[in-house]
Amino acid sequence: MMIVDLIDDIDLKEKLLALGAPIHAMESLNDIEVATLAWLQSAPEHKDAVRSLCAEWQQEQTTILPDVLELIQRLSE
Known part of the structure; x- marks a missing residue:
């Protein structure tokens, strides 16, 4: 049995909260995007930290849920 690292919306919320983003754990991805932007x-001054997080996840060999990946790509622009 292979165990795969999977980045989902919970992981994204936790990382953004750790960076100080004013989001809540129960928000949808759309709400998170609006609040984060x-x-x-x-x-x-937080843009570089968010972009760095997004770039790190995109470069790693982890599996990212498609909706989360789309949001990460938009946040890294």
């Missing part, structure tokens, strides 16, 4: 506009 608004936060990055009002606090642009």
Whole structure:
């Protein structure tokens, strides 16, 4: 049996919360995107940390749920 690292919305929420994003654990991915983008506009000093997180996940050999991957790609722009 092979165990695969899987990045899902819970992982994304935890990482964004650790960076200080004003999101809540029960929010949808759409709500997280809106809140995170608004936060990055009002606090642009956090953009590099979010982009770094997104780039790290995209470069690793981990499996990312498609919806989460799309959001990560949008946040890294």
